[in-house]
Amino acid sequence: MGGNRRVLIVGGGFSGMLAAKDLKWSFDVTIVDAKEFFEYTPGILRAFVKPSHFEALSFSLAPAIEKKIGVKFIWAEVKSIDGNSNTATIKPRWKDGTEELSFDYCIICSGCNFNFLHKWGESLWFPTIYEDARPASNWAHLDERTIEGRRRHIYEEYNKIKALADKRAKILVCGAGFIGVEFVTELQYFFPQLDLTIIDFLPNCLGPLPKDAQNYCDRYMRANNIKTVYGVKYEPNSPEFWKKIGLPNGADETYICMGVKASNYFMPRETLSDKGPGGGGWILINKKLQVAPRTTSHGELVRFSL
Numbered sequence: 001m002g003g004n005r006r007v008l009i010v011g012g013g014f015s016g017m018l019a020a021k022d023l024k025w026s027f028d029v030t031i032v033d034a035k036e037f038f039e040y041t042p043g044i045l046r047a048f049v050k051p052s053h054f055e056a057l058s059f060s061l062a063p064a065i066e067k068k069i070g071v072k073f074i075w076a077e078v079k080s081i082d083g084n085s086n087t088a089t090i091k092p093r094w095k096d097g098t099e100e101l102s103f104d105y106c107i108i109c110s111g112c113n114f115n116f117l118h119k120w121g122e123s124l125w126f127p128t129i130y131e132d133a134r135p136a137s138n139w140a141h142l143d144e145r146t147i148e149g150r151r152r153h154i155y156e157e158y159n160k161i162k163a164l165a166d167k168r169a170k171i172l173v174c175g176a177g178f179i180g181v182e183f184v185t186e187l188q189y190f191f192p193q194l195d196l197t198i199i200d201f202l203p204n205c206l207g208p209l210p211k212d213a214q215n216y217c218d219r220y221m222r223a224n225n226i227k228t229v230y231g232v233k234y235e236p237n238s239p240e241f242w243k244k245i246g247l248p249n250g251a252d253e254t255y256i257c258m259g260v261k262a263s264n265y266f267m268p269r270e271t272l273s274d275k276g277p278g279g280g281g282w283i284l285i286n287k288k289l290q291v292a293p294r295t296t297s298h299g300e301l302v303r304f305s306l
Contacts, residue, residue: 004028008088008101009268011109012038015183019107020071020247029071030101032090034129036075042140044125045183049190050159056153063261074101077131078266081106085289088266093145108200108283108291113263114179121261124226125179130265136137142270160253165191170254172245174234177207180257181217188224197227199245204230234258270294 004027009016012033020029040057047054063071076090079098088101109287113121120133127144128137142148164171173184176198184198197206198221204214205228207219227246230272233242234256242250261278270293273282286292 005104006030006102007246008032008106009109010081010088010106011111011127012065012073013111016071016107016109019064020065021069027105030063030074030103031061031071032074032076032078032101033061034075034077034093035127035145035147035150036093036240037150038064039127041126045179045186047154048124048157048183049161049186051151051155052152054201054209058147058150060147061140077129078110081268082264083191083268083271084295086155106268108264110263110266113261114259115165115256116259116261117256118261121263122150123256126154130263132265161187161191161194164253165193167192167252168195168291170195170247170250171197172247172251173198173256174229174254174256175259176202176228177257179219180255181205182259183255184226185221186227187223188221192225194218196225197229197251199229199232199234199249202230211272231296267291268293 007023007027007029009019009029012031013237016031016235020031037058037060043053043057047057050222050233062073064076065071074090074092076092078088078090079214080089086103088103088106089098090101091098105133113123114125115121116140120128122133124129127150128134128139129145130193134140139153139156142153144153157286171187171194173180173196180198180200187194188196205218206214229245232241236254242248258276262272262276262281264272264281264283267283271284273280273284273289276282284292285293
């Protein structure tokens with residue numbers, strides 16, 4: 001096995017572990033992830049209203065990757081990737097400096113962040129794990145690169161929601177897509193005393209779904225005392241905005257559930273888009289899902305792959 005070509009996988013989520021499982025028979029595979037745990041993102045909304053649910057959504061990466069899948073795992077943040085020299089600069093979690101990691105092929109499975117209004121795309125739905133993002137974090141006192149730090153954040157947010165419910169606070173959820181609709185209905189189910197409003201810029205909720213499904217979800221929310229307002233842009237500094245959505249005195253708490261933001265900060269600038277959701281920064285690829293930088297021919301970085 002020692003003579004096999006080396007594959008570096010950035011990210012230990014769904015796609016990263018699946019790629020490792022398939023490739024381990026023919027390659028020496030290493031997964032690098034900036035956090036020590038896996039989190040089932042589609043289910044994390046429930047954890048903020050029922051913290052014990054987090055245990056069913058998470059597990060430590062090292063034993064799962066090294067013992068179950070049978071490849072190497074490094075708990076480290078990838079700081080940069082050089083496609084010409086086939087090296088990645090990584091910063092191990094428990095080391096002050098960086099290290100160079102060589103590879104023959106590199107697969108980017110780092111995913112994205114949410115909330116395009118935040119510089120780093122920070123939201124409740126995904127832990128804040130990048131070193132440079134932590135000082136600007138709204139929860140910088142917690143280290144969400146560790147599973148205990150993530151658990152503490154979930155309990156902290158749960159207690160905040162519980163306190164808001166105790167005073168029958170007004171909550172605004174911005175964005176009536178999949179995340180916003182799920183979160184506002186979770187809030188209503190576990191804390192029915194909350195005064196809930198959900199808004200969206202589109203003329204209806206859940207834009208990608210068929211009209212009948214949109215109407216069904218809207219009727220469900222209204223039947224459960226969730227106020228829905230569509231066709232309105234989120235403008236928190238405008239008094240007219242708050243009047244328009246039926247909250248003339250504002251909201252006690254606002255949750256942003258809008259849009260995605262790229263988190264490929266470690267990629268060479270020439271491989272990232274100038275435009276796109278959340279201000280750009282998305283990896284440019286060809287039809288083979290290979291990184292295709294603007295300033296070089298496709299063949300020069302053919303070993304990169306999404």
